[in-house]
Each structure stands twice: as structure tokens, then as C-alpha cells.
Amino acid sequence: MDLLIRNARLEDGQPLQDVAIDDGKISQVSEDIQGQATEEIDADGRVLIPGFVESHVHLDKALISDRRPNKSGTLQEAITVTAEIKPTFTKEDVYERARRVLDMIVAHGVTAIRSHAEFDPAQGFTGFDTILDLKEEYKNLVDIQVVAFPQEGIFKAPGTEKMMYEAMEKGADVVGGIPYNDAPANEHIDLIFEIAKKYDKDIDLHQDFSDEADNISIEYLCKKTIDEGYQGRVTVGHFTALHALPDEKLYPIIELMKEANINVISLPPTDLHLGARHDEYNVRRAITPIRKFRDSGLNVSISTNNIRNAFTPYGNGDILQSAMLAIPTAHLGGADDIVTVLPMITKNPAQAIGLKGYGIEKGKQADMVLLDTKVVKDAIIDIPTRLYVIKNGRITVKTTKEIEIFR
Known part of the structure; x- marks a missing residue:
């Protein structure tokens, strides 16, 4: 595997999923994928959507x-x-x-x-x-x-x-x-x-x-x-x-x-x-x-x-x-x-617009976004940070943030 995203929220009310990517395509979507990848991301329950x-x-x-x-x-x-x-x-x-x-x-x-x-x-x-x-x-x-x-x-x-x-x-x-x-x-x-x-x-x-x-x-x-x-x-x-x-x-x-x-x-x-x-x-x-x-x-x-x-x-x-x-x-x-x-x-x-191979399913193009929210229905109203953007199986954008509140 080139990239493995663990513990991602694909749907509300459903178990977290792992998504494996190889050669620009999604090779597996299931719970607890075994094995290692060149690069791994722990989504920690955050929402993963198609690009x-x-x-x-x-x-x-x-x-x-x-x-x-x-x-x-x-x-x-x-x-x-x-x-x-x-x-x-x-x-x-x-x-x-x-x-x-x-x-x-x-x-x-x-x-x-x-x-x-x-x-x-x-x-x-x-x-x-x-x-x-x-x-x-x-x-x-x-x-x-x-x-x-x-x-x-x-x-x-x-x-x-x-x-x-x-x-x-x-x-x-x-x-x-x-x-x-x-x-x-x-x-x-x-x-x-x-x-x-x-x-x-x-x-x-x-x-x-x-x-x-x-x-x-x-x-x-x-x-x-x-x-x-x-x-x-x-x-x-x-x-x-x-x-x-x-x-x-x-x-x-x-x-x-x-x-x-x-x-x-x-x-x-x-x-x-x-x-x-x-x-x-x-x-x-x-x-x-x-x-x-x-x-x-x-x-x-x-x-x-x-x-x-x-x-x-x-x-x-x-x-x-x-x-x-x-x-x-x-x-x-x-x-x-x-x-x-x-x-x-x-x-x-x-x-x-006629995109082919779109979506988070086995065999689809690995174009995805990991959002900094843990609820799919809140994916818009939270206007969450795009933590990772993945295009053709490659991480193209990574966003890190640090917020400190002084009381």
C-alpha cells in the first residue's frame, strides 16, 4: 500500500473505516485493514469525503x-x-x-x-x-x-x-x-x-x-x-x-x-x-x-x-x-x-461534469479530503479545516493548526 488512512468516518452512525490506496486507486475499504503502508494517516474518527x-x-x-x-x-x-x-x-x-x-x-x-x-x-x-x-x-x-x-x-x-x-x-x-x-x-x-x-x-x-x-x-x-x-x-x-x-x-x-x-x-x-x-x-x-x-x-x-x-x-x-x-x-x-x-x-x-471513478469505494480514483470534523452532517456548517487533500493517491495538501485559548 502506498497510503493507508485509518479510522475515518465515511458515514454517520456506521463503524469507522480504513481506506487503503495503491497506485493512485483505492484498493480496499474496510474495518481494521492489516499490513503497513509507505505512509499512514490516523483520521481519529474525522470525516473523509471524496474531493x-x-x-x-x-x-x-x-x-x-x-x-x-x-x-x-x-x-x-x-x-x-x-x-x-x-x-x-x-x-x-x-x-x-x-x-x-x-x-x-x-x-x-x-x-x-x-x-x-x-x-x-x-x-x-x-x-x-x-x-x-x-x-x-x-x-x-x-x-x-x-x-x-x-x-x-x-x-x-x-x-x-x-x-x-x-x-x-x-x-x-x-x-x-x-x-x-x-x-x-x-x-x-x-x-x-x-x-x-x-x-x-x-x-x-x-x-x-x-x-x-x-x-x-x-x-x-x-x-x-x-x-x-x-x-x-x-x-x-x-x-x-x-x-x-x-x-x-x-x-x-x-x-x-x-x-x-x-x-x-x-x-x-x-x-x-x-x-x-x-x-x-x-x-x-x-x-x-x-x-x-x-x-x-x-x-x-x-x-x-x-x-x-x-x-x-x-x-x-x-x-x-x-x-x-x-x-x-x-x-x-x-x-x-x-x-x-x-x-x-x-x-x-x-x-x-462526467467524472469517472469518483467516490470512496474499491477501484475508484483516490481523490479525497480529510475534514477536521467528526460528524458528516456537520461537514458544511462547521466549515472545517481541510487537514489532508489527496489527489491520485498522493497527499497534495496538509494543514496543521494550533489554537490556544487564554482564560
Whole structure:
């Protein structure tokens, strides 16, 4: 054995388990594994979980909030000010900022990332190419999927359609899109499917991001997904507009989403910051209706989106903070609800982004995090220290702390 973790808490109310790792894979999970390993960790009853999955993040435009602040706090100003400064980004600039954010994210226990990387005729492929380079540089610390993302739209920004195909040839893993920021939205969706089918890639869209549900394209997207045989291969992020629908309009859409097997990623840090900016009183939360989606059987995840830019002027790369934020805002704090939140940053996003060999079982990839808490249901609300992060069977992060209280 290369690594042996003893006395780990995998489930509440169940005996502690030992987890053996060999050649990057989990070779055994059971009580009291006999033998020795090159390296051993005594978990002492602490919680061991699969690595966190950051399923929707923007590495290329992180840490720029001080360059051109979003004074109104609206989505439109965020898009505008970011578009103005993106042409000033250099490869060195994107590399330095994205690397700082990756180090934050990795230290907080994330072992897989899906990053939307932008390009357009004004800035070229500067940011996109840099994220592709970092995918290779960080491959021993975190798996990175790169999404070809046309933030400024495709038809609105002539020349972007050609760049979409170039991005796929350069090595993009996923085809991204943003129907609500292009016109017409349905033709935008059609083009995304055309590209995805050409390269046999999954689709991940910034979908229906608004306070109102008066101009949504989700129904067209679902029907297109079904017609193209892409069930399970389409993910939508943000998707806040549906919070504005009454149940009699919402649930038929949910049934259509279930038929299309659409994955949903809620982004509370950004959506709470940008949403309902024009409400003068009784201000809405304006986030994805997580509970209703979850209860209907849709695959729902939580992610961070942006870190310290015009869309989200805060964040430290800790996905547990995003999950914790979702608990009160989406009414997920009840005894039966809180246990459903940890899967929204582990196995649910792993399914959404198509990770293979994910989980703590024999034969699975040895990507795990040991948390400084002894109760699984408290894994989020404790916001525990990530004591060990293990990637491909190798310890990549070790955190030690010493607290002394003087009375």
C-alpha cells in the first residue's frame, strides 16, 4: 500500500473505516485493514469525503475587482466593465491571477474543476490559452475541464463563431454558451449543439440569468437536447429566472428538464450579489429554486462562479463557503435538508461534469479530503479545516493548526 488512512468516518452512525490506496486507486475499504503502508494517516474518527468538485468557475477573470469596480452591482454593469478591461489582459497577468486562485481552490480540498475560459475578437485567446496551459501545469493537483465560453455572445460579436471552432481545435473540453446575452437565443443554442456534435463534447450554458422569467429559452434548450439525443450531457448554470415562476408554470418546465436530464448548477455568491438590484422593497433572493429542483429529482449542484471581480467582489476559493451560503438562502437548513447539501459539492457535480471513478469505494480514483470534523452532517456548517487533500493517491495538501485559548 502506498497510503493507508485509518479510522475515518465515511458515514454517520456506521463503524469507522480504513481506506487503503495503491497506485493512485483505492484498493480496499474496510474495518481494521492489516499490513503497513509507505505512509499512514490516523483520521481519529474525522470525516473523509471524496474531493470537492468546483463545477463552474472563471479562473481567467478572477482577482480584478479593484481594476474597474461594478458600482451599481448589476449584471449588465458587470458584463460591461469586464468587457472593457479584458483587452488589457496579458498572458502573464492571467497566469499570475489564475494561479493564485487555483492555489486557493486546491488548498480548500477541490480535486476537480470545470472552468469557463473566455475569448472574443477584442481580447483574442489570451485568457483561454493560459487556462489550457494551467490545466497541464496543475494536472497532479487538480483535474481541470476547460469550457469554450463566448461571454460577449456569438452573433453579437462578429468573428466569435469562427473562434468557437478554433477553441475546440485548441483543446477545449466542453462547449459553452450564453443564450441570454445573444440574439436570437434559440439560434445561439442551435450553433452550440452543432459545435458540440461535431466534436462530441458536452454542453455547459450560462442559462436564463435574470430576475424575471419573461424571456427564457430553457424550454427550447430541453427540446433541442432531446431531439439531438444529448440527454445528461447538458448543464445550465445560474438559471435564476425560474425563481420568478409560479408552480403551475414552473413544474411543467421541470418535467421537461427531467426528460432532457439537464444538470443544474446554482451559484449563490454571484447570484445573490447581482440579483434583484432593482427591487426597492421586499427584495428577492433571486437564486435558482434549488429545493424544488432537488425534490423533483433533478441533479443540482452548487459552485462558486467568480472570485473578486465585477460579478462577485469577494471570495477566497473555498467552495464550502458557497455551500454554506446556500443553506439559509435556499432554506436548506432543516434536519432533512442539510444532509442533501454536501452531495451538491461532491457527487452531484461529479455526475454533472462526467467524472469517472469518483467516490470512496474499491477501484475508484483516490481523490479525497480529510475534514477536521467528526460528524458528516456537520461537514458544511462547521466549515472545517481541510487537514489532508489527496489527489491520485498522493497527499497534495496538509494543514496543521494550533489554537490556544487564554482564560
